[in-house]
Amino acid sequence: MLFALKCFIFAERTKDMNIQARKLVLIEEFLRISDESFIAKLESFIKQEKKVSHERNLKPMSLNEFHEMIGQAKRDSEEGRVISHQELKKKVKSWK
DSSP, X not given: XXXXXXXXXXXXXXXXXXXXXXXXXXXXXXXXXXXXXXXXXXXXXXXXXXXXXXXXXXOOOOHHHHHHHHHHHHHHHXXXXXXXXXXXXXXXXXXX
């Protein structure tokens, strides 16, 4: 019930604002939150929404693009522009 009331108050405060002003109000509201579980829920919601948004923007490659990528990979291999799995693992470890 309290969450619904807070959402209603936030919606009323922001209904006539542009996106930048709404973000600032949201930041102010977020800074007032002291409930750890509520913050965890917000984090989870944001993570899920980012994932959904990313997936929505994915587009399958065409068959032609796929064949071009295979051709490029073959040329890279023939011209020695490859590294072994072990070399890649060493490089990844050095990134840390």
